[in-house]
Amino acid sequence: MKIVKFLTVGFLGMITNVVIFYTFVDVLQYPAIQISVIAFVVASIQNYIINHKWTFVDATIGSPVSYANYFKYLSVGIISLSVNLIVLQTLIDSYQPDLKVVAQIAGICAGTLINYLGSKHWVFRAY
Numbered sequence: 001m002k003i004v005k006f007l008t009v010g011f012l013g014m015i016t017n018v019v020i021f022y023t024f025v026d027v028l029q030y031p032a033i034q035i036s037v038i039a040f041v042v043a044s045i046q047n048y049i050i051n052h053k054w055t056f057v058d059a060t061i062g063s064p065v066s067y068a069n070y071f072k073y074l075s076v077g078i079i080s081l082s083v084n085l086i087v088l089q090t091l092i093d094s095y096q097p098d099l100k101v102v103a104q105i106a107g108i109c110a111g112t113l114i115n116y117l118g119s120k121h122w123v124f125r126a127y
Helices: 002-027 032-055 067-095 101-123
Strands: none
Touching: 002 032, 002 101, 032 067, 032 101, 067 101
């Protein structure tokens, strides 16, 4: 059931990401790629903490939330972010959606599997 927990945490992170993205890109007209990166960083901090304390608790018992482990999580997330940004830019360029947040959601979904596998097998594996 670890995947269900991971997807639940990811959904919460997606909500955080999408609220930031929608507010700054679709409402305030900031550039999509830059805001996508900022939204990613905020959501990744949130997701790392929740995944550490809930999703992968069996592997992290006795291990505090740490900058070192967050940077491992972030490095996996950067690969996912790269997929997200490619999908985001491709959809914006190809379809010019009125709400760019739709392209952001598609990009987040595209990077989810990479993020899960990297988190499970590298970041939060039992020590």
